[in-house]
Amino acid sequence: MLNGGVCVVFRMVVDGGTGTRCEWEGRWNHVRKFLERSGPFTHPDFEASTESLQFMLDTCKILVIGAGGLGCELLKDLALSGFCNIHVVDMDTIDVSNLNRQFLFRPKDVGRPKADVAAEFINSRIPGCCVVPHCKKIQDFDETFYRQFHIIVCGLDSIVARRWMNGMLLSLLVYEDGVLDPSSIIPLIDGGTEGFKGNARVILPGMTACIDCTLELYPPQINFPMCTIASMPRLPEHCIEYVRILLWPKEKPFGDGVGLDGDDPDHIQWVYQKSLERAAEFSITGVTYRLTQGVVKRIIPAVASTNAVIAAACATEVFKIASSAYIPLNNYMVFNDVDGLYTYTFEAERKENCSACSQVPQDLHFSPSSKLQEVLDYLTESASLQMKSPAITATVEGKNKTLYLQSVASIEQRTRPNLSKTLKELGLSDGQELAIADVTTPQTMLFRLSFTS
Numbered sequence: 074m075l076n077g078g079v080c081v082v083f084r085m086v087v088d089g090g091t092g093t094r095c096e097w098e099g100r101w102n103h104v105r106k107f108l109e110r111s112g113p114f115t116h117p118d119f120e121a122s123t124e125s126l127q128f129m130l131d132t133c134k135i136l137v138i139g140a141g142g143l144g145c146e147l148l149k150d151l152a153l154s155g156f157c158n159i160h161v162v163d164m165d166t167i168d169v170s171n172l173n174r175q176f177l178f179r180p181k182d183v184g185r186p187k188a189d190v191a192a193e194f195i196n197s198r199i200p201g202c203c204v205v206p207h208c209k210k211i212q213d214f215d216e217t218f219y220r221q222f223h224i225i226v227c228g229l230d231s232i233v234a235r236r237w238m239n240g241m242l243l244s245l246l247v248y249e250d251g252v253l254d255p256s257s258i259i260p261l262i263d264g265g266t267e268g269f270k271g272n273a274r275v276i277l278p279g280m281t282a283c284i285d286c287t288l289e290l291y292p293p294q295i296n297f298p299m300c301t302i303a304s305m306p307r308l309p310e311h312c313i314e315y316v317r318i319l320l321w322p323k324e325k326p327f328g329d330g331v332g333l334d335g336d337d338p339d340h341i342q343w344v345y346q347k348s349l350e351r352a353a354e355f356s357i358t359g360v361t362y363r364l365t366q367g368v369v370k371r372i373i374p375a376v377a378s379t380n381a382v383i384a385a386a387c388a389t390e391v392f393k394i395a396s397s398a399y400i401p402l403n404n405y406m407v408f409n410d411v412d413g414l415y416t417y418t419f420e421a422e423r424k425e426n427c428s429a430c431s432q433v434p435q436d437l438h439f440s441p442s443s444k445l446q447e448v449l450d451y452l453t454e455s456a457s458l459q460m461k462s463p464a465i466t467a468t469v470e471g472k473n474k475t476l477y478l479q480s481v482a483s484i485e486q487r488t489r490p491n492l493s494k495t496l497k498e499l500g501l502s503d504g505q506e507l508a509i510a511d512v513t514t515p516q517t518m519l520f521r522l523s524f525t526s
């Protein structure tokens with residue numbers, strides 16, 4: 074799994090014990106100040122020693138998920154903080170539009186895997202640091218892979234991927250007689266940014282609020298109210314949405330049945346011109362080609378400084394947990410510099426009946442005459458579940474039966490008629506267990522059908 078000769082040489086040197094690597098006098102002084110003396114903010118149980126630094130340099134293994142805007146910052150911050158043993162997972166390749174903020178990449182790297190280039194950059198720039206790249210999806214790895222890490226840091230832009238990672242770490246937990254074995258916990262540090270807003274959070278799976286506990290904090294995509302778009306536009310975005318939603322299907326500028334393609338410059342140009350006309354009608358300024366494309370493609374501009382702040386907060390938490398020298402963030406920090414600068418920390422609470430981390434099968438309350446479609450709608454629309462394409466199976470008369478599965482076309486076709494059947498017609502009974510699989514988690518979730526009269 075080690076990548077390249079540099080890492081192997083480095084490992085051999087480390088095996089020799091203390092301080093024989095390519096070090097220089099005072100190299101880690103900036104870190105030693107925090108670990109080798111006490112201070113007003115150190116953890117109550119903290120004892121100053123040289124061991125924490127040695128652990129970070131030699132043993133501590135960190136996984137960074139994502140090598141994009143947050144990932145580049147994270148890798149740099151962690152490597153310069155003394156973490157020498159880092160893996161990075163990212164399935165993307167470098168695009169020219171990444172170069173303004175993803176500073177480990179150069180124009181010559183466009184088209185290459187982000188993970189590979191980021192690792193090469195850090196490994197060549199920071200002596201002794203070994204970043205192992207994986208140009209893969211997080212779903213391509215199993216429990217054995219994830220179990221090898223001490224701490225996992227996420228710099229992702231996808232909620233589904235976050236939830237999957239959260240589910241994976243929850244699946245690694247070991248319970249004995251209902252009591253959680255603390256050694257099975259891998260802390261998850263999660264960073265997220267959206268324009269000028271960001272958040273950093275510390276999750277101790279099974280102990281503190283997980284991603285799914287606070288799913289309501291990630292509202293489904295914001296859409297403008299239709300009445301605003303249709304009759305009272307105030308923002309340039311309203312004008313663009315008017316053209317996108319109402320004018321395009323009406324005027325069919327590129328022929329019947331031609332959908333709006335955000336990557337087609339002719340399409341964007343048409344929407345842009347029509348949006349300008351609409352904006353002029355209501356004396357609204359600010360419609361530009363760039364904004365038009367942004368609204369059509371739902372792009373939220375990435376802001377380098379937000380990434381830098383959030384990654385720094387995440388790397389600090391990794392440092393605090395790895396060294397045990399400071400009390401970690403408890404447990405959710407929001408950052409906003411849209412107008413001025415604002416940060417706020419609060420303790421997100423565990424949800425007692427969280428479908429991901431509560432260990433309790435969820436009750437689904439439906440009437441026997443409800444249709445399976447209603448159950449499916451609930452699973453995808455409920456703010457606390459927000460599933461994407463749930464597959465539902467049940468044991469009926471001793472047989473495992475797939476009630477509905479969307480992801481395989483042939484099975485979808487075969488099970489589609491079930492959607493319009495009632496739960497009773499499907500042979501389901503009160504208290505019946507339903508096993509539900511979805512892309513938001515690596516585990517199958519158990520639900521219990523509770524019939525209402």
Ligand SMILES: [Zn+2]
Pocket residue numbers: 282283284285286287423424427428429430431
């Ligand atoms: Zn939870």
